[in-house]
Amino acid sequence: MTLTLEDKWVWDLWLAPEKVDGNWHIFFLQAPRSLIDPDLRHANATVGHATSPDLINWQYVGDALVPSALGAWDDRAIWTGSIIKSDTGLWHMFYTGTNKSKENGFVQRIGVATSKDLMSWEKKEGFIAEADARWYERAAQVMEEKQDGGPSWYEEAWRDPWVFKDAKSNEWVMLITGRTNSGPYDARGTIGVARSKDLLNWQVCEPLKVESEFGHFEVPQLMHSRDGELVISFCLASNNHAATRVARGERAWMGNGIMRSSSFDGVWKVENEPFIEEPHYAARIIHDDEKLIAMAWQNYVGTEFQGFIDNPIDVTKVFETKYSLHIKSEKR
Numbered sequence: 001m002t003l004t005l006e007d008k009w010v011w012d013l014w015l016a017p018e019k020v021d022g023n024w025h026i027f028f029l030q031a032p033r034s035l036i037d038p039d040l041r042h043a044n045a046t047v048g049h050a051t052s053p054d055l056i057n058w059q060y061v062g063d064a065l066v067p068s069a070l071g072a073w074d075d076r077a078i079w080t081g082s083i084i085k086s087d088t089g090l091w092h093m094f095y096t097g098t099n100k101s102k103e104n105g106f107v108q109r110i111g112v113a114t115s116k117d118l119m120s121w122e123k124k125e126g127f128i129a130e131a132d133a134r135w136y137e138r139a140a141q142v143m144e145e146k147q148d149g150g151p152s153w154y155e156e157a158w159r160d161p162w163v164f165k166d167a168k169s170n171e172w173v174m175l176i177t178g179r180t181n182s183g184p185y186d187a188r189g190t191i192g193v194a195r196s197k198d199l200l201n202w203q204v205c206e207p208l209k210v211e212s213e214f215g216h217f218e219v220p221q222l223m224h225s226r227d228g229e230l231v232i233s234f235c236l237a238s239n240n241h242a243a244t245r246v247a248r249g250e251r252a253w254m255g256n257g258i259m260r261s262s263s264f265d266g267v268w269k270v271e272n273e274p275f276i277e278e279p280h281y282a283a284r285i286i287h288d289d290e291k292l293i294a295m296a297w298q299n300y301v302g303t304e305f306q307g308f309i310d311n312p313i314d315v316t317k318v319f320e321t322k323y324s325l326h327i328k329s330e331k332r
Contacts, residue, residue: 002308003050003058009033009041009307010048011297012080012160012219012282016091016118017332023051025118026295027064027093028309029080038305043105045077047095049119055288055295055312064121065095065113073109073127076100080160080219080282081110083118084172084199084332091115092199094174096159097127107139108158110176112200129174129194131158132204137179137188151185153215158192160219163199164332166264172196175220175232178207187242189216191232191259191268210259210268213250215240217259219282226326231260232268233275235282256283256296258323275318279306285315287329292316 003010003026013028030048031041047065050058065078074097081095093113098105109127131138138156145152160177178192190207210217217234225231238254246252255277261268276283276294283296294313298306319325 001057002310003028004308005030005048005060007033008048009038009305010309011041011299011307013284013295013297013309014080014082015284015286015295016083017085017286020118023053024055025083026050026052026058026309027081027083028297029078033307038307041307042079043077043100045079047078047081047093055293058309061119065093065123067097067100068123071101073097073099074111076105079108082162082221084163084165086199091118092163093121094128094161094163096161103139105155107156110158110161110174110194124200128200129158129161129176129202129204131156131178131192133181135181135206136190136192136204137181141181145185153179153185153188157216162220162222164222166195169195172199174202175208175222177216177218177220177234179216180207180212183212184242184244186215186240187213187244189214189240191217191220191234208261208264208268209266211270213242213245214270215242219284221285223285224328224330225260226328229260229262229325230264231258231325231327233258233283233285236274238278254278254299255280256294258325260323260325271323273322275315275322276313280310280313283313283315285327287327288312290329292319292327 008030016025031044049061049064076098079096110129113121113123162175174194176192179188193205194202196202241252255274257274259270280296283294
């Protein structure tokens, strides 16, 4: 059975990295179907929660996170995040927030909530990370380019945090959907980086060195290959390919792709072809019974918005044959 809610659209998702009491815990964006227009869901998104023993049969739990009170940095909508367990066993959910009262959702920031049981969440007051203009495109730059009459992006991108423990530095590292502050406006997509020693206090750092020809890379997730290569999966809309890439004759696909590098601080090369295409989007990769499984939601099919999380997709052979990658099973 797919994870479908009668009264809500469901889209971007993230899972606790391990089963708890025999169940997977999945968190996802949700918005009322009563909005009628699916495009309105982004300004009305909350985080839902469901559990399953097998990634197929789901039990809806209810709301996990909702916007804060008017005037808070996240008073408009809650967007995509990830979950990690601290060294003391406390769960941390990192999420994207937007503000309605001052910025009308134009600026994105990252916050964190904690839980002892994955069921009840307490937000840390205030955001923990925002884009740094030394390296990243900020709202002021976007507005200036717009006022100058040139091409400009439609938001300040700083979202979709993915957190992992760096074994070398013993620090926590956050990967973020961001944009650099230089270059052609439609090719500034990058992976932002922030670091922390305690999961609460974060220092924004330079982005990864991505060979980018894209507007942004959504929902990043870091993985390791058995050959020592690093891999980041991401999702991409067909209109986020730079004009120079399209003019060269490259296919403007929509779906889920990867970038790879021999080291974290090395150059990241984006593969030309995705591992799953539309209507599946924002795929999360997990290991289950020695298989590489993708969990993704369904976007538009023709003109009809789907808005549900599909059944697991085995992508083991796809990664092995298309990319010559054998992804290691690992705990975050």
